[in-house]
Amino acid sequence: MDFLYTYETLKLEFPLVEPEEAKFVLLGVPFDGTTSFKPGTRFGPTLIRHATLNLESYILDYDIDIAGLPIADIGDIAVIAGDAKKTAERVRETIEELKRVNPEAIPITLGGEHSITLGPVEALNPASYVVFDAHLDLRDQYEDNPYSHACVARRISELGVNEAMFGIRSGTKEEVEYAEENGIAWVHARDYDFDAFVELVKPLPEPVYLSIDIDVFDLSLVPSTGTPEAGGLAFWDIIEAIEWLAENKKIAGFDIMEVAGTELGDVTALTAAKLLFYFIGAMGKGP
Ligand SMILES: N=C(N)NCCCCNCCCN
Ligand SMILES: [Mn+2]
Ligand SMILES: [Mn+2]
Incomplete structure (x- = not known):
C-alpha cells in the first residue's frame, strides 16, 4: 500500500512483507529540528538500517531467525524541517493509516529526535x-518550543497516559516536581536494576508504548546522539526489560530515538540496530 507521507529508503536485507500482512512495521523519521547540542538525528533511520546489514538475523540466545517473521518497512516520513509538531502529526497520520488496514501491526519508529514520539503515542493511544x-523530558517548553524533544514526556503525560521512566540522570528541579505532582515514577540510572523495573511496570495498565531514547545507554555505546550524558545503562539491562515486557504486557508500539551520526558504521547505530533485532526477536519468540 502507499502512504501519503512516506518515501522508500534502504531496507533490511531479508525478505519483507507488505504492511497489511506484517506484525512489525518499520518507519523512519529523519528529523532533527529541535536538537539542542549535537545535530545529526536526521541520519538516524538510515544509519540504523545500514547497521542491520552487519547483523545476523538469527538470534543465538532465542534460537529464532527474525528473517522468518512478518516484517514490513514503509520507509521514511517526509519531515517538515524545523517543525516537530507538524512532523509528529505526519507520523500520527501515517500510523493511523496503517492501523486502519492492519489493526494488529506493531509500529516501530526509528528516529530522529524524541519529540516525534508524540506522533505514534497519539495514533496508538496506549494506557502507559x-x-x-x-x-526526564518533562519540561513545559524548551527554547520557546513546547514540542522540543525535552518536552515530549510532558506532552504525553498531558494526554492522560501513565508514565514510568528508567535510566534517568538529567533534569531540572521543575521537572522533578512535575513528576512528583503527577505521579510519574522514574528510576535514576544509579539505582536501576531489573527488580526496580518490574516493580514499577507490573501495575501499569495495558497496552504499553515502549520508547528507547538511545542516550539512556552508557556513552561508550552511543557516542553519537543529540544530548549525550555520561553514566548510562548497559545493553543487557535494556534487553532484559524488553524481554519481560514482551512476555508480560501487551505492547502497542516501540521506538528507538535520538540516534545521530554522520558516518556509516557509527557505534551508536550498531547499538540501535542490535536493540531493534532483539525487540523483534523477543516479541516474535512468544512466551
Ligand atoms: N531531553 C533532552 N535531551 N534535553 C536536553 C536538554 C538540554 C539541557 N542542556 C542544559 C545546558 C545548561 N547549560
Ligand atoms: Mn528523550
Ligand atoms: Mn534523552
Whole structure:
C-alpha cells in the first residue's frame, strides 16, 4: 500500500512483507529540528538500517531467525524541517493509516529526535508509556518550543497516559516536581536494576508504548546522539526489560530515538540496530 507521507529508503536485507500482512512495521523519521547540542538525528533511520546489514538475523540466545517473521518497512516520513509538531502529526497520520488496514501491526519508529514520539503515542493511544532515557523530558517548553524533544514526556503525560521512566540522570528541579505532582515514577540510572523495573511496570495498565531514547545507554555505546550524558545503562539491562515486557504486557508500539551520526558504521547505530533485532526477536519468540 502507499502512504501519503512516506518515501522508500534502504531496507533490511531479508525478505519483507507488505504492511497489511506484517506484525512489525518499520518507519523512519529523519528529523532533527529541535536538537539542542549535537545535530545529526536526521541520519538516524538510515544509519540504523545500514547497521542491520552487519547483523545476523538469527538470534543465538532465542534460537529464532527474525528473517522468518512478518516484517514490513514503509520507509521514511517526509519531515517538515524545523517543525516537530507538524512532523509528529505526519507520523500520527501515517500510523493511523496503517492501523486502519492492519489493526494488529506493531509500529516501530526509528528516529530522529524524541519529540516525534508524540506522533505514534497519539495514533496508538496506549494506557502507559514506558521510557528508557537519560532525560526526564518533562519540561513545559524548551527554547520557546513546547514540542522540543525535552518536552515530549510532558506532552504525553498531558494526554492522560501513565508514565514510568528508567535510566534517568538529567533534569531540572521543575521537572522533578512535575513528576512528583503527577505521579510519574522514574528510576535514576544509579539505582536501576531489573527488580526496580518490574516493580514499577507490573501495575501499569495495558497496552504499553515502549520508547528507547538511545542516550539512556552508557556513552561508550552511543557516542553519537543529540544530548549525550555520561553514566548510562548497559545493553543487557535494556534487553532484559524488553524481554519481560514482551512476555508480560501487551505492547502497542516501540521506538528507538535520538540516534545521530554522520558516518556509516557509527557505534551508536550498531547499538540501535542490535536493540531493534532483539525487540523483534523477543516479541516474535512468544512466551
Ligand atoms: N531531553 C533532552 N535531551 N534535553 C536536553 C536538554 C538540554 C539541557 N542542556 C542544559 C545546558 C545548561 N547549560
Ligand atoms: Mn528523550
Ligand atoms: Mn534523552
